[in-house]
Amino acid sequence: MKGLNIYSKKQYFRVILLISMLLFIIYVFYSYYYPFAILQFKTTHTKEQTCGELSSAGSSKGFWTIKSDGRLGNQMGEYATLYALAKLNGKQAYILQSMANYLSPIFRINLPTLDESVSENIHWIHYHLNDWMEDAYCHISGDYVKLTGYPCSWTFYHHIRKQILYEFTFHDYLIEHANMFLRSISKGQANVTYVAVHVRRGDYVEVMPEVWKGVVADKVYLEKAMSYFRKKYSNVVFVVTSEEMDWCKDNIDASKGDVHFSGDGQSSSPARDFSLLAHCNHTIMTIGTFGIWAAYLAGGETIYLSNYTLPDSPFLKVFKYEAAFLPEWIGIPADLSPVLTKKDLNTILK
Ligand SMILES: *[C@@H]1O[C@H](CO)[C@@H](O)[C@H](O)[C@H]1NC(C)=O
Numbered sequence: 468m469k470g471l472n473i474y475s476k477k478q479y480f481r482v483i484l485l486i487s488m489l490l491f492i493i494y495v496f497y498s499y500y501y502p503f504a505i506l507q508f509k510t511t512h513t514k515e516q517t518c519g520e521l522s523s524a525g526s527s528k529g530f531w532t533i534k535s536d537g538r539l540g541n542q543m544g545e546y547a548t549l550y551a552l553a554k555l556n557g558k559q560a561y562i563l564q565s566m567a568n569y570l571s572p573i574f575r576i577n578l579p580t581l582d583e584s585v586s587e588n589i590h591w592i593h594y595h596l597n598d599w600m601e602d603a604y605c606h607i608s609g610d611y612v613k614l615t616g617y618p619c620s621w622t623f624y625h626h627i628r629k630q631i632l633y634e635f636t637f638h639d640y641l642i643e644h645a646n647m648f649l650r651s652i653s654k655g656q657a658n659v660t661y662v663a664v665h666v667r668r669g670d671y672v673e674v675m676p677e678v679w680k681g682v683v684a685d686k687v688y689l690e691k692a693m694s695y696f697r698k699k700y701s702n703v704v705f706v707v708t709s710e711e712m713d714w715c716k717d718n719i720d721a722s723k724g725d726v727h728f729s730g731d732g733q734s735s736s737p738a739r740d741f742s743l744l745a746h747c748n749h750t751i752m753t754i755g756t757f758g759i760w761a762a763y764l765a766g767g768e769t770i771y772l773s774n775y776t777l778p779d780s781p782f783l784k785v786f787k788y789e790a791a792f793l794p795e796w797i798g799i800p801a802d803l804s805p806v807l808t809k810k811d812l813n814t815i816l817k
Pocket residue numbers: 658660699700701702
């Protein structure tokens with residue numbers, strides 16, 4: 468019995484020694500390759516930091532890209548999401564030619580463009596994204612990934628908003644156009660507060676009630692939003708752009724002399740309208756990604772139409788209000804009565 472005891476004691480020390488040596492080697496190895504990882508983990512606990520640590524282990528070979536879908540607002544959402552997720556996963560992002568065609572005449576974007584002859588010959592792994600950030604998106608594997616979906620949510624990229632805003636720096640001709648226009652409507656007054664008003668209508672006027680059980684912004688919403696700014700600032704000028712200027716002229720009261728209808732209504736060439744909105748100090752948006760991006764770039768106070776769908780709308784399966792609109796933005800709930808049926812009304816009254 469005694470012999471066995473000594474034997475097991477020796478064995479015990481050997482194991483302890485081995486473990487200590489292993490731990491030491493791991494520690495040396497780890498601190499060599501990730502000198503700041505431990506520090507980062509201790510000082511911050513945000514999602515992007517945790518993602519950031521892991522990303523340094525990812526390989527930078529391969530190509531990541533995103534499907535180029537929709538018009539300007541969607542293209543911007545896709546660009547920013549690709550930029551942020553590639554960064555989190557330690558991959559090099561490239562945009563497709565069709566996205567470059569959309570964005571590069573307007574912004575000084577920096578992501579390289581993948582030549583079509585190359586992108587056509589890559590066997591892409593398609594990865595679908597919801598319109599909000601998820602933990603799984605920190606660990607997307609694959610060297611040839613094409614992201615898909617219609618992502619346009621600050622939850623993907625707000626932690627690197629400075630870089631995103633830098634990517635969406637306007638070309639000089641658009642800055643000059645916007646400044647010239649704003650000066651021309653200031654009537655020589657020095658301290659004007661410019662409020663952008665973007666009224667999205669077009670196809671949404673029918674799609675919202677028919678497909679999504681929802682509404683678009685109405686006259687009352689715009690009045691409430693404008694009165695907020697009239698009360699808060701002394702020298703307010705509203706700059707209205709829309710693809711339906713006639714509707715705006717009929718429904719926005721311009722009798723106070725502080726409203727300028729300025730969009731040329733050409734949704735096919737939206738650069739000037741967009742730049743004008745983004746150069747204002749504050750934003751009144753209605754719905755849609757064009758307005759969301761104008762507000763994000765303008766960076767001031769933003770009023771948006773909220774709760775514009777019925778509770779059982781299929782829209783809510785692909786869209787989250789809290790992921791689309793920044794927490795500090797001010798929501799005004801929509802009047803849903805145009806899409807409420809008698810049955811809905813009865814349920815509410817019960
Ligand atoms: C200009 O307007 C802003 C916002 O209304 C106000 O905060 C600021 O004090 C004004 N400055 C001058 C010089 O009047």
